[in-house]
Amino acid sequence: MISIKKLSFAFKKGDTLFKDLSLELEVGKIYGLFGLNGAGKTTLLNHMSGMLFPAKGECTINGIAARDRSPQMLSDLFLVPEQFTLPAMTGEEYTKIHAPFYPRFDEDQFESVIKEFKVDTKAMLQQLSYGQQKKFLIAFALATNTRALLMDEPTNGLDIPSKSQFRRTVASLDYSDRCIVISTHQVRDLGAMIDQISVIKNGEIVFDRGLNEVREKLVFKKIKTEESVDYIYGEEILGGVQAICRAESVDEETTGELDLELLFNAIIERTHAIQKEFKTAAV
Amino acid sequence: MKTLPMTSGFSFERFLQVTRRTLQIKRRTYTLGYSGTFIGLYALWLLAMLFGVGPAEAETSAMILGIGILIYHVAGLVLTATTFSELQSPDSASQLLTLPATTSEKLFSSWFISFILYTLTTLVVLAALLLLMFITSGLFFGESFKFAFGITALEPISNILTYMLYNSIFLLGAVFFRGNNFLKTAFSILLFFLLIGIQSIIFINLVSPDSIQTFSRFPFGLQGELGRLLLQLIYTLPLTALFLVFSFFRLKNRQVV
Numbered sequence: 001m002i003s004i005k006k007l008s009f010a011f012k013k014g015d016t017l018f019k020d021l022s023l024e025l026e027v028g029k030i031y032g033l034f035g036l037n038g039a040g041k042t043t044l045l046n047h048m049s050g051m052l053f054p055a056k057g058e059c060t061i062n063g064i065a066a067r068d069r070s071p072q073m074l075s076d077l078f079l080v081p082e083q084f085t086l087p088a089m090t091g092e093e094y095t096k097i098h099a100p101f102y103p104r105f106d107e108d109q110f111e112s113v114i115k116e117f118k119v120d121t122k123a124m125l126q127q128l129s130y131g132q133q134k135k136f137l138i139a140f141a142l143a144t145n146t147r148a149l150l151m152d153e154p155t156n157g158l159d160i161p162s163k164s165q166f167r168r169t170v171a172s173l174d175y176s177d178r179c180i181v182i183s184t185h186q187v188r189d190l191g192a193m194i195d196q197i198s199v200i201k202n203g204e205i206v207f208d209r210g211l212n213e214v215r216e217k218l219v220f221k222k223i224k225t226e227e228s229v230d231y232i233y234g235e236e237i238l239g240g241v242q243a244i245c246r247a248e249s250v251d252e253e254t255t256g257e258l259d260l261e262l263l264f265n266a267i268i269e270r271t272h273a274i275q276k277e278f279k280t281a282a283v
Numbered sequence: 284m285k286t287l288p289m290t291s292g293f294s295f296e297r298f299l300q301v302t303r304r305t306l307q308i309k310r311r312t313y314t315l316g317y318s319g320t321f322i323g324l325y326a327l328w329l330l331a332m333l334f335g336v337g338p339a340e341a342e343t344s345a346m347i348l349g350i351g352i353l354i355y356h357v358a359g360l361v362l363t364a365t366t367f368s369e370l371q372s373p374d375s376a377s378q379l380l381t382l383p384a385t386t387s388e389k390l391f392s393s394w395f396i397s398f399i400l401y402t403l404t405t406l407v408v409l410a411a412l413l414l415l416m417f418i419t420s421g422l423f424f425g426e427s428f429k430f431a432f433g434i435t436a437l438e439p440i441s442n443i444l445t446y447m448l449y450n451s452i453f454l455l456g457a458v459f460f461r462g463n464n465f466l467k468t469a470f471s472i473l474l475f476f477l478l479i480g481i482q483s484i485i486f487i488n489l490v491s492p493d494s495i496q497t498f499s500r501f502p503f504g505l506q507g508e509l510g511r512l513l514l515q516l517i518y519t520l521p522l523t524a525l526f527l528v529f530s531f532f533r534l535k536n537r538q539v540v
Contacts, residue, residue, distance in 0.1 A: 051539040074383035085375035
């Protein structure tokens with residue numbers, strides 16, 4: 001669906017952000033694109049949507065080069081940017097004008113999500129709060145039913161109930177023929193809804209694995225101070241260490257839920273050790 | 284809801300939808316601009332008529348029309364310069380750049396609005412203003428309205444051609460510059476003419492000061508008003524096309540940086 005091959009990019013000459021970055025994203029999955037601030041998550045999404053052009057390599061959506069910005073490609077892709085300014089029109093006008101560009105737009109789905117999010121579509125979009133605008137754009141994005149849906153920090157600016165609404169809405173989606181990419185640094189917010197985790201570090205994808213595979217190979221466990229257990233990565237907590245261990249070395253009954261934030265920190269701090277557990281490097 | 288065809292070539296339906304979108308966004312600006320200009324010009328004419336300020340009645344009408352044409356040029360170019368205002372900020376650029384339409388549809392739509400539609404609307408508004416002046420003159424000033432504008436039949440066409448050329452330059456400025464597009468484009472034009480002027484003076488002085496005579500004559504025996512208009516057409520049309528082509532490539536390669 002989305003194919004990035006040997007992509008290199010720099011905002012300024014000599015200040016390389018990506019070097020030979022490759023990534024394949026398939027339909028039927030929700031990807032969590034994680035990375036520290038400034039890692040290049042937004043830049044990568046901008047490449048996928050054709051808003052930035054690679055210096056080397058290519059980025060294609062269903063085989064069409066993203067940089068061509070062809071109507072076929074764009075009508076099957078929607079980007080919810082982190083920061084955005086919506087045009088000066090009401091929500092109803094926005095929908096009336098923009099929905100015809102998306103052949104799979106579902107009005108009922110849009111109405112249902114808008115109702116769930118409690119957004120007034122009769123009001124001028126620019127007069128709504130940032131959170132309300134974001135909820136409007138997310139509702140529109142979900143209703144376009146584009147096969148590629150890119151969301152950059154979708155929960156930024158949303159209040160706590162809205163974050164729950166967002167999680168519920170995405171969880172209820174039928175994404176069997178869609179590829180959803182959620183870029184965020186707030187790992188905890190979206191952990192429950194993703195199928196695959198892709199991590200960018202130093203301009204490379206250092207980890208790209210399905211969560212089922214992660215569960216097979218790693219376990220997340222609280223190790224008490226008095227216990228002596230080998231672990232790959234751990235963070236000190238009250239009374240012990242919250243750790244990531246090899247699955248075969250731990251009794252399954254004593255393990256906890258997959259802690260995405262811990263996994264992310266481990267990938268960032270101990271990249272090679274984590275990659276080694278998956279035998280072949282992610283890239 | 285009707286969906287648009289997603290073909291690779293130019294689609295008239297998509298072009299119309301992009302045009303509808305732009306008009307919806309600029310609706311307030313256009314409405315305020317036209318109504319403000321209409322009311323302003325009419326009020327100016329009324330004041331001149333009531334208090335006998337300025338030239339005689341016939342010339343007053345001509346003066347109002349002259350101001351109208353000046354506003355047509357200046358306001359049109361300001362609007363053209365802001366036609367791609369969404370591209371000026373990375374926050375709004377995604378709305379236009381990821382809109383499923385071709386670059387030619389987006390550009391042609393902006394050209395259509397800022398030149399064709401804008402000129403036609405201005406002509407209708409100016410005609411409506413003349414009609415109102417005509418009616419007011421007959422009803423309140425007890426005399427028939429005089430259409431002594433002092434302009435010939437070809438002058439409006441010449442004005443439109445001039446606007447067409449500058450419109451294409453400002454359209455290029457709208458996609459080329461990032462912010463203050465009107466001022467930057469106007470400054471670039473000024474700089475261009477200044478350089479051409481200096482170069483011409485140097486060239487003429489180097490070759491022969493007498494050759495100035497040659498430059499003041501129209502080529503190919505094109506004399507008179509029609510000749511001047513034809514000459515204007517000869518350089519305006521290709522130059523306009525050239526600037527539109529430049530704008531196309533600039534828009535096609537525009538990125539969010």
